Amino acid sequence: MNKLFILGHFGGFNTGDEAMLGGYLSTLPDNCAVTIKYKNGVDVNWGHNRTLFHGSYTDFIRSIGPDDTLVLCGGTHYHDDYNPVRLLRHWLYLARINYLFARAKRRGASTHCIGNGFGPIRRGITRFLTRQFASRCDEITVRDGSSARMLASLGIRTTLTHPDLAMLLHDPGKTVPKENIVGVSLTSLQAQQDKAISDDALVNAVVDELTAFSVTEKGSVRIRLFVIRSGQRESDEPIMQQLHQRLQQRGVASEVYVFANDLNALLAQMQACRVLLASRFHSAVLGAVTQNRLVILSYHQKLRALAEEINLPSRYVIDLQRSDALRQLAGLSTTVSDLYWGRTLNYTFPEAAISRLANQLRSLHEESIDIRVHPHLRRSTQSGKPATQTAAKSGL
Secondary structure, three states: OOEEEEEEEEEEOEEHHHHHHHHOOOOOOOOOOOEEOOOOOOOOOOOOEEEEEEOHHHHHHOOOOOOOEEEEEEEEEEEEEEEEHHHHHHHHHHHHHHHHHHHHOOOOEEEEEEEEEOOOOOOHHHHHHHHHHOOOOOOOEEOOHHHHHHHHHHOOOOOOOOOOHHHHHHEHHHHHOOOOOOEEEEOOOOOOOOOOOOOOOOOOHHHHHHHHHHHOOOOOOEHHEEEEOOOOOOOOHHHHHHHHHHHHHHHOEEEEOOOOOHHHHHHHHHHOOEEEOOOOOOHHHHHOOOEEEEEEEOHHHHHHHHHHHHHHHHHHHOOOOOOHHHHHHOOHHHHHHHHHOOOOOOOOHHHHHHHHHHHHHHHHHHHHHHHOOOOEEOOOOOOOOOOOOOOEEEEE
């Protein structure tokens, strides 16, 4: 029987990873047997025919047969936007992914990279690891045009360009009344290679602007602080607790919501907000899914790529990697106030592209099972190269 084996950072209390997985699983038929590599000790119920695997990576790959498919599901894995110490660990992680895909290929399985982001890629080692990974993929789909261009510069072809997998969680038939809440999601900048300001400076600037906004609204607004990534590594909780404490000291009503591997609960909390200030990529994506007006505080290329894909005007994107980041943050209170009382979204929500994506992913899945070629795709004649698109293109 054909089975699907899914790799990613699942079970690490990272909202983005769980959201991408949830979006991808929503496109698969209920009778599709899925095994997901999860961190030990973490259990999430994804429904019938969805099995969590808590063993070693070696045992995970050993379970894959020649009729099965291995999928790297979402995320930005292949990049080198870290400081040197963090980057060394990241290269070892990429080498492990490449090894697992090579093992799956040797066992005769199909290999898919679905909905990934790529870049920035500046160093030779990262370029080598990325090309090596691509040579072991039958299909590569990317979540933005920037990633497609990055891979093209390395001579790597992609099958599809499409919205982030987490966008598939959008329910167009569901409307939730907005409350007097502004959401905020910050992440620490400590591990980033290119940063213009410290965590303290970022927190102080955001506190100043939110305090000014609260005064303008006569204290009628609550600030909901989302810890999008918790757990033991690279958690957002310390910076969000710092923000919470300083807002409380200023007399601004605030509350902290920590993601606990329950997507529905998080989406309900976010749906109540009117505006979301997002520095995590998936806080911005889920802000769009829950129909919030957005301000992106960008610490990484992928957030600027997202803003480009959804046509978010540049005045709503603050680049934390630029030397004038603090100047950009000044006046944020006015921007938040304008959005808070606005009646329309300040970007283009890609509803049609999301609908197409669900159908395209189903087609890729059916092709890997039935060994039949989707009418808009042709397989490469060279083994280990991604398929190329011959007709309709996808994108935001």
